[in-house]
Amino acid sequence: MLGFGTVGQGAYRMLADNREAIQRKVGTALEVVRIGVRDPEKPRPVDPELVTTDLESIVSDPAIDVVLELMGGVAPAGSLIEAALAGGKHVVTANKELIAKQGSRLLRIAAEQGLDLHFEAAVGGGIPLIQPLKHQLAGNDVLKLMGILNGTTNYILTKMAEEGAEFQTALEQAQAAGFAEADPKSDVEGYDAQYKLAILCSIAFNREVPPDNVHREGIDAITRRDMQFAELLGFRIKLLGIAESIGDRILARVHPTLVPKEHPLADVRGVYNAVWVQGDFVGDVMFSGKGAGGAPTASAVVGDLIDVCRNIRIGGAGNLGPFEAGSAAVPIEDLRTRFYLRLIVKDRPKTLGCIATIFGNCDISLSAMEMRVIDSGRNLGEIVFLTHPCLESSFHRAVKAIKNLHMVESVANWLRVEQ
Ligand SMILES: NC(=O)c1ccc[n+]([C@@H]2O[C@H](COP(=O)([O-])OP(=O)(O)OC[C@H]3O[C@@H](n4cnc5c(N)ncnc54)[C@H](OP(=O)(O)O)[C@@H]3O)[C@@H](O)[C@H]2O)c1
Structure with a gap:
């Protein structure tokens, strides 16, 4: 084991x-023989004889059949996996960042060696996703794949929706409950979900999809007000990873999304994840x-490890093999979807007409609208629009003119809406 x-x-x-x-399931006993860590002084619930800081000695030990890489990060995890594969060892890893960035290359090495990399x-x-997609x-x-891929952001959005919390309060609650890191950037800004969606896309579409080809936005601009309007209009706001193939190209994106309450993903609460x-x-x-x-x-x-062990017993490897070379990503501007737009406006007779004219000029039709007075003294109102499906580039053209x-x-917020 690399990492404890x-x-x-x-x-x-x-x-x-x-x-x-x-x-009994594998047909032979499994023995953990070495555990590689960084800090040898940390107290650990394990025989100290097993623990080493010399990780190279694990990946080069000829007596070891399988390496579990559970340390995280790209370096030195990547070169250690490479060395393990070069030495004829099967590898199981939990490392999303490494697989998203270098999975294709590492799978190629594993395939050349006739080894498993799971x-x-x-x-x-814990959700079985890769194996069902692979098999x-x-x-x-x-045709399409959509998922709540990050528990921290789903916990925050659930708190905001159900308890009326603002983003910062919900984030602090998530940190206090141990569901968010002290530095929440990777979760809140969507990087974690971006890596995971890149991996899922590669498996689902059998195509190399680097994380940079996945459009990414986080949840930090969502407010309690957006939550309230979403609820009123029959939606919940979720950070979704969404991927679909358009012709021979893939459009993959991670962003906060209005999901209809009837969709099964709308009911996924707290730290739970789900993929549809x-x-x-x-x-x-x-x-x-x-x-x-x-x-x-x-x-x-351990499920992956058992799979590897069964393969070792029958003398084969159930390897996925390298993905086909990827093609250029579909730019987000080419997305056709529905949009939510929340505006703060001066309550004047021609306000609605002027906004509607701009939508019309940009070829966008509207499907719903809500209006509230927010400050009668200053004559300020709030208007929320839901559009029918339109081109992302047209929507932004309209917002710029509005x-x-x-x-x-001001334009208080805008979000994409799933049907
Ligand atoms: N935590 C989760 O819920 C979760 C879920 C899915 C996937 N993952 C993935 O699983 C992997 C491990 O996550 P984790 O949460 O278990 O991490 P963690 O609690 O921080 O543990 C990392 C372990 O790796 C060791 N380590 C890290 N860098 C090292 C280095 N350069 N040299 C030697 N040892 C090193 C650490 O050693 P010390 O003990 O000496 O510090 C520690 O034992 C990551 O790839 C993560 O993305 C985690």
């Missing part, structure tokens, strides 16, 4: 607690469960 933190200790405990049952835990923690759903043409997949033959399928934490993530790591109207005080 939250996931490493979870995997170690699962292998110990369920040792006999796992042995990474179920890298997306959705049971592999015959389908995946639409296949041409299977129809709609949804996977959900705990997307992080030592025990759920260990479940995915912003310039003298009766518009």
